[in-house]
Structures are given as structure tokens and as C-alpha cells.
Amino acid sequence: MPQTILYVDDDLALARLAERHLGRAGYQVIHATDQASAMEAMERGGIDAVVLDHYLKAGTGLDILHRLKDQGSDVPVIYVTGSSDATIAIDALKSGASDYVIKTVGDEFWPLMESAIRQGIATAELRRAQEKAEREIRLGKERAEVLLAEVNHRVANSLALVAALIRLQVSSSRNEDVKAALAETQARITAIAGMHRSLYTSDDVRHVEMDKYLGTLVREVQDTVNDQQRPSIRLEAEPVSLTSDRAVSIGMIVTELLTNALKYAYPTGVEGEVRVFFKRQDEESALLAVEDDGIGWREGDQPKGTGLGSRIVKSMAATLGSTIQYVPNVSGTRAELKVSLT
Numbered sequence: 219m220p221q222t223i224l225y226v227d228d229d230l231a232l233a234r235l236a237e238r239h240l241g242r243a244g245y246q247v248i249h250a251t252d253q254a255s256a257m258e259a260m261e262r263g264g265i266d267a268v269v270l271d272h273y274l275k276a277g278t279g280l281d282i283l284h285r286l287k288d289q290g291s292d293v294p295v296i297y298v299t300g301s302s303d304a305t306i307a308i309d310a311l312k313s314g315a316s317d318y319v320i321k322t323v324g325d326e327f328w329p330l331m332e333s334a335i336r337q338g339i340a341t342a343e344l345r346r347a348q349e350k351a352e353r354e355i356r357l358g359k360e361r362a363e364v365l366l367a368e369v370n371h372r373v374a375n376s377l378a379l380v381a382a383l384i385r386l387q388v389s390s391s392r393n394e395d396v397k398a399a400l401a402e403t404q405a406r407i408t409a410i411a412g413m414h415r416s417l418y419t420s421d422d423v424r425h426v427e428m429d430k431y432l433g434t435l436v437r438e439v440q441d442t443v444n445d446q447q448r449p450s451i452r453l454e455a456e457p458v459s460l461t462s463d464r465a466v467s468i469g470m471i472v473t474e475l476l477t478n479a480l481k482y483a484y485p486t487g488v489e490g491e492v493r494v495f496f497k498r499q500d501e502e503s504a505l506l507a508v509e510d511d512g513i514g515w516r517e518g519d520q521p522k523g524t525g526l527g528s529r530i531v532k533s534m535a536a537t538l539g540s541t542i543q544y545v546p547n548v549s550g551t552r553a554e555l556k557v558s559l560t
């Protein structure tokens with residue numbers, strides 16, 4: 219199908235010449251003599267480029283150009299001006315014309331016109347293709363994020379279900395050691411579920427806001443420790459954003475350190491507090507600390523329980539490229555972990 223040019227000029231002789239020259243170059247030419255018929259032709263559609271003459275019987279080509287641009291038309295416009303009208307040409311370009319050609323009686327007019335049309339159409343096609351590609355990339359990204367949120371939702375729900383099954387088992391077990399071990403497993407699974415939940419409840423499906431995540435996690439750990447006069451927990455966390463895999467490693471570590479402090483720091487009947495800090499240190503790192511004012515513990519002391527918690531902490535710290543440090547010479551226990559943010 220030939221490309222169609224709308225040629226707007228009130229000079230009939232010139233219009234016929236345009237038909238001949240541009241027709242020879244393979245274009246179909248539609249002629250309009252004024253603003254009304256030009257706009258009508260545009261509304262019918264199928265126009266690949268518009269040639270606008272400046273001087274019309276009523277008004278100028280600029281009026282038509284402005285109307286086209288106001289309507290959001292992206293059809294390329296070639297503006298035709300007289301030889302002494304440099305400022306008009308500039309006006310036309312500023313108003314969105316893709317090019318201008320100076321009206322001369324010489325031989326070069328039609329070849330110049332043709333190349334302006336060809337280039338205008340090519341540029342417009344390129345721009346449309348680019349816009350389409352950008353739209354598709356944006357849509358693809360949005361779709362992937364929706365999908366990821368959906369997956370996180372399902373993972374969180376499934377993990378919550380697993381945790382609920384374990385809770386049932388806790389209540390049906392008569393052995394206290396088994397109850398305690400199952401309750402810890404439940405807390406561990408809940409920490410992972412919480413990370414996935416925080417991913418689908420925020421706008422960013424890849425990053426976790428640590429203050430919110432740790433807030434939920436601390437509450438959940440507190441709920442799973444079934445001790446009547448359990449120590450109170452104070453959390454001070456800054457809104458640092460971390461990738462989901464880093465967040466879940468930190469979640470696991472906090473769960474272990476926190477359950478330990480709740481279980482071991484204070485002898486039964488003694489009141490106390492457990493503090494969790496997550497603070498940015500500089501551009502590249504944050505510091506996680508869990509501390510209590512309890513009986514104290516040093517690495518290498520004989521564990522009262524299974525010692526599984528320490529192994530989990532060690533391997534999670536390694537995943538983060540860091541190690542857990544027990545700060546010496548404090549009353550109570552203080553465990554620290556430097557987390558790199560990049």
C-alpha cells in the first residue's frame with residue numbers, strides 16, 4: 219500500500235505538481251485547500267505525513283499545525299515557507315513540525331520535499347516502535363511484579379499453614395521437651411513466612427523494609443514463647459531496605475537470638491528486658507544487635523538445650539558474609555552482627 223500524504227495548499231497548480239512529483243516517488247497525495255478540509259482529511263485517518271503551506275487564504279499553516287498538535291497527532295508535518303521567512307520556519311519547528319522546506323521555483327524543491335517526507339515518516343515510525351517497545355517492557359515488568367507478589371502471598375500462606383500444623387502438634391504432645399522443640403520450629407518457620415508477607419504487602423516486591431519486618435517478627439516470637447512472665451522486648455529498627463534473601467537470613471538470626479534471650483537470660487520469676495537493634499552504621503552497612511541484662515553467656519559455654527540455634531545463626535551469618543560477635547565484658551549477653559547493605 220502506498221503511503222499517503224496530505225498536501226495542504228490553496229494553490230491548485232502547485233497541488234497538481236505535488237501530485238505528479240510525489241506520485242512518481244510512490245506516494246498517494248490527498249489535497250486540501252483550507253483548515254476545515256485538512257482537519258476532515260486527518261479525521262478520516264490513513265495519513266502518513268502532512269505537508270503544510272504557510273500562507274493560506276484564511277489563516278496560516280501554523281494554525282493547522284497547532285490544532286494537530288493539540289489533538290495529540292504524531293503524524294509528521296513538513297512545513298513549506300517562502301524564502302524570506304526564516305522566523306516562520308523556526309516557529310513551525312518549535313510548534314512540532316518535523317522539518318521545513320523553502321518554496322523555490324528551482325529544481326531542488328521537490329527532491330528536498332521528498333527527502334523531508336521520507337525522513338519525517340521514518341522518524342515517526344521509529345518513535346512509535348520505540349514507544350511500543352517501552353510500553354511492552356513496562357507491562358512485562360508490572361506483570362512480573364504482580365506474579366511475584368502472588369507467589370510470595372502463596373508461599374507465606376503455605377508456611378503459615380505448616381506453622382499451624384506444628385502448633386497443633388505442640389498442643390497434642392505431652393512431652394515438654396518435644397513441645398519446646400516444636401515451638402521453636404514454629405517460630406523459625408514463622409520468621410520465613412513473615413519475610414514473604416512483607417514482600418507482597420509493600421510496593422517493592424524484591425526488597426524488605428527491615429523495621430516493619432522485624433516489628434512483626436518480634437511480636438510473633440513473643441507469642442510463640444509460652445512463658446507467663448516472659449521478659450519484655452524492645453525493638454529499635456531503622457527503615458533500612460534489604461533484598462529478600464538478606465532479610466530472611468537476618469530474620470532467622472533474630473529469631474534464634476531472641477528465643478535464646480527469652481528462654482535463658484532471666485531465671486524464672488526475674489523480670490527483665492530484651493532489646494533488638496537494627497541500625498544503619500554508614501552508607502554500606504548496618505548493625506544488628508540483640509542484648510539482655512540476664513545471667514550472661516560466652517561462646518564455648520555448655521548449651522542448656524540442643525545448640526541447634528547457634529548452628530543456624532552461624533550458617534545464616536556466613537550467608538550474609540559476616541560473623542556473629544558476642545560482646546565481652548557486658549552484664550548480660552550482647553550479640554552483634556555487621557550486615558553489609560550492598
Ligand SMILES: Nc1ncnc2c1ncn2[C@@H]1O[C@H](COP(=O)(O)OP(=O)(O)OP(=O)(O)O)[C@@H](O)[C@H]1O
Nearest residue numbers: 478479482483515521522523524525526527528551
Ligand atoms: N541470651 C542468653 N542468655 C543466657 N544464655 C544463653 C543466651 N543465649 C544463649 N544461651 C545459652 O547458649 C546455649 C546455646 O544456644 P542455642 O540457641 O545454640 O541452642 P539452644 O537454644 O539450647 O537450642 P535450640 O536453639 O535448638 O532451642 C543455650 O542452650 C543457652 O545455654
Ligand SMILES: [Mg+2]
Nearest residue numbers: 474477478527
Ligand atoms: Mg536457641
